[in-house]
Amino acid sequence: MVASSPRPAAPTAAAPTADTTRAAAAAPPAAATRAADTARAADTARAAATRADASHADTTRADVIIVGAGISGIGAAHHLQRRCPERSYLILEARDSLGGTWDLFRYPGVRSDSDMHTLGFSFKPWTDAKAIADGPSILAYLKETAAEAGIDRHIRYRHRVERAEWDSTTATWTLTVRVGDGEARTYTCNVLLMASGYYSYRAGHTPEFPGRERFGGRIVHPQFWPEDLDHTGKRVIVIGSGATAMTLVPAMAADAAHVVMLQRSPTWVVARPDTDPVANALRRVLPERLAYRLVRRKNIWLQQFFYKRTRTQPAKVRERLLAEVRKHLPPDFDVERHFTPSYDPWDQRLCLLPNGDLFAALQEGKASVVTDEIETFTETGIRCRSGEHLEADIIVTATGLELCTPGEMTFVVDGEEVDFSTRWTYKGLAYSDIPNVVSFFGYINASWTLRVDITADFVCRMLEHADAVGADTVTPRLRPTDADMTPRPLIDGFSPGYMKRAMPRLPKQGDREPWINPQLYERDRALIVESPVDDGVLTFTRSPAGAWSGPPVAAPATGTAPAAADPEPVTAPDDGVPA
Numbered sequence: 001m002v003a004s005s006p007r008p009a010a011p012t013a014a015a016p017t018a019d020t021t022r023a024a025a026a027a028p029p030a031a032a033t034r035a036a037d038t039a040r041a042a043d044t045a046r047a048a049a050t051r052a053d054a055s056h057a058d059t060t061r062a063d064v065i066i067v068g069a070g071i072s073g074i075g076a077a078h079h080l081q082r083r084c085p086e087r088s089y090l091i092l093e094a095r096d097s098l099g100g101t102w103d104l105f106r107y108p109g110v111r112s113d114s115d116m117h118t119l120g121f122s123f124k125p126w127t128d129a130k131a132i133a134d135g136p137s138i139l140a141y142l143k144e145t146a147a148e149a150g151i152d153r154h155i156r157y158r159h160r161v162e163r164a165e166w167d168s169t170t171a172t173w174t175l176t177v178r179v180g181d182g183e184a185r186t187y188t189c190n191v192l193l194m195a196s197g198y199y200s201y202r203a204g205h206t207p208e209f210p211g212r213e214r215f216g217g218r219i220v221h222p223q224f225w226p227e228d229l230d231h232t233g234k235r236v237i238v239i240g241s242g243a244t245a246m247t248l249v250p251a252m253a254a255d256a257a258h259v260v261m262l263q264r265s266p267t268w269v270v271a272r273p274d275t276d277p278v279a280n281a282l283r284r285v286l287p288e289r290l291a292y293r294l295v296r297r298k299n300i301w302l303q304q305f306f307y308k309r310t311r312t313q314p315a316k317v318r319e320r321l322l323a324e325v326r327k328h329l330p331p332d333f334d335v336e337r338h339f340t341p342s343y344d345p346w347d348q349r350l351c352l353l354p355n356g357d358l359f360a361a362l363q364e365g366k367a368s369v370v371t372d373e374i375e376t377f378t379e380t381g382i383r384c385r386s387g388e389h390l391e392a393d394i395i396v397t398a399t400g401l402e403l404c405t406p407g408e409m410t411f412v413v414d415g416e417e418v419d420f421s422t423r424w425t426y427k428g429l430a431y432s433d434i435p436n437v438v439s440f441f442g443y444i445n446a447s448w449t450l451r452v453d454i455t456a457d458f459v460c461r462m463l464e465h466a467d468a469v470g471a472d473t474v475t476p477r478l479r480p481t482d483a484d485m486t487p488r489p490l491i492d493g494f495s496p497g498y499m500k501r502a503m504p505r506l507p508k509q510g511d512r513e514p515w516i517n518p519q520l521y522e523r524d525r526a527l528i529v530e531s532p533v534d535d536g537v538l539t540f541t542r543s544p545a546g547a548w549s550g551p552p553v554a555a556p557a558t559g560t561a562p563a564a565a566d567p568e569p570v571t572a573p574d575d576g577v578p579a
């Protein structure tokens with residue numbers, strides 16, 4: 001995975017960057033670091049030019065193409081341009097603005113439910129006083145990050161990648177990209193980073209509700225909030241019990257006549273202040289970056305500690321959570337029915353209520369909770385199985401997201417369409433037998449960005465190693481001893497409906513490293529950050545056309561395409577790497 005555009009096709013001793021990087025790889029650690037630093041410094045000016053080149057509107061090729069300009073895409077780009085400045089990159093974004101989730105979701109009260117000291121990037125301190133931030137503040141932070149680092153110049157908006165085809169003979173991904181509603185354009189790259197999120201942007205999940213067409217009011221899904229929807233003085237039913245429903249109910253209750261949260265079953269909740277006094281105090285006395293780093297560590301530790309307790313002492317955690325809920329609600333409130341789930345905390349996502357806002361709305365009578373099943377929509381509301389009829393002017397179906405395979409794209413490797421359900425996940429970031437693709441998937445039990453940061457670190461180390469060994473193709477391949485692995489779902493031990501529905505379509509985990517996706521930050525750090533990239537499973541090879549040097553290599557003079565040949569292994573077979 002060598003080479004930004006101006007480099008020679010194959011790394012030679014005369015190629016300054018590759019040469020210096022290889023020399024650095026062979027040198028003792030301190031010298032290696034210095035050599036690598038010198039190489040990077042020498043590359044910076046050329047890299048700036050290269051990047052400027054790649055950011056030119058007409059450029060349709062880059063060393064690396066990132067799909068998606070949300071948290072993952074911006075994070076990936078930042079790490080890439082800092083650590084691998086010699087590589088040109090582009091970000092292809094289907095929408096007409098950056099931010100992904102934080103631009104798409106516009107429902108009242110939209111906010112994070114994890115703290116911004118861990119949902120923020122490792123490299124850019126979150127400096128607002130509020131640790132639980134609203135959607136517009138998160139979007140502003142992302143825009144600022146992209147603008148400050150010049151990442152925004154690399155983004156091509158209204159570019160939806162529909163198809164990605166890999167050619168092993170040239171180590172090239174060829175992307176079919178729909179520009180706006182019109183033409184299909186072709187882009188090429190050597191490495192494809194999938195930062196396209198995890199859910200479909202086309203549709204949210206909406207179950208079939210009987211009688212839906214009879215309802216005379218408006219039905220909205222939070223993913224597509226109508227700008228003109230005015231809920232002032234209206235009766236609202238929010239169907240759902242996840243983070244979105246818990247956010248919407250108190251936010252809409254402020255102006256609505258009344259809001260009912262209609263849930264089939266309860267969710268674990270915890271009330272916490274939306275500010276972090278430790279963070280705000282530290283920021284006053286310490287340099288910004290140091291304060292951020294300390295608070296980030298504190299929050300990672302606390303989050304991991306709490307999560308582990310839910311695994312080791314679920315009964316105690318249940319008791320504590322329920323005691324807290326009771327403290328916030330009137331003595332006659334049916335906590336058993338409305339706030340006591342049948343599963344253990346963190347078997348499904350635990351919902352945060354900033355400053356106990358949902359409890360306050362319930363206390364004030366502006367909102368109520370109904371735990372029941374929907375029998376049918378009616379002309380004026382919803383009739384429940386219990387026979388109760390709930391009147392409404394607006395019904396919000398906060399029934400979740402539709403998980404999807406990467407980018408909802410078609411992938412083809414050497415002429416064969418990829419069925420992701422038959423692939424193994426490599427460390428939760430790549431796939432068996434799919435070369436030069438890394439996917440960004442965050443945490444379900446911690447902040448998404450923690451995993452984005454370490455995945456981006458992995459990408460950079462992988463590229464550096466590819467450079468050092470003169471490879472242009474990096475592929476996770478099963479070792480002979482991995483053939484007998486027992487498959488497990490990509491996300492294991494986490495059971496909400498939207499996850500369960502999607503698991504059969506997604507790659508599987510195995511029962512041994514590195515074919516696992518632990519979804520635990522500490523374990524991921526060991527697996528992704530601290531383990532060598534050349535681990536006997538990632539194979540580093542060079543394509544028959546030589547190290548990647550740009551667009552598909554021209555056919556030979558005879559006019560025939562280069563013959564497909566086995567890639568040349570560049571790591572010794574006795575490393576355990578299959579040739």
Ligand SMILES: Cc1cc2nc3c(=O)[nH]c(=O)nc-3n(C[C@H](O)[C@H](O)[C@H](O)COP(=O)(O)OP(=O)(O)OC[C@H]3O[C@@H](n4cnc5c(N)ncnc54)[C@H](O)[C@@H]3O)c2cc1C
Nearest residue numbers: 068070071072094100101112113114161196197407447448
């Ligand atoms: C309402 C809501 C609240 C959330 N709150 C939290 C929270 O508090 N903490 C937390 O950790 N996580 C939270 N999440 C999860 C959240 O999605 C992640 O935190 C994070 O925003 C995901 O970032 P991403 O860049 O990976 O994906 P996204 O934000 O989904 O961005 C993906 C981007 O890729 C683009 N894209 C997709 N496919 C293609 C294609 N084929 N071609 C071109 N472009 C494409 C999309 O248009 C989009 O811009 C929340 C999610 C939702 C929906």
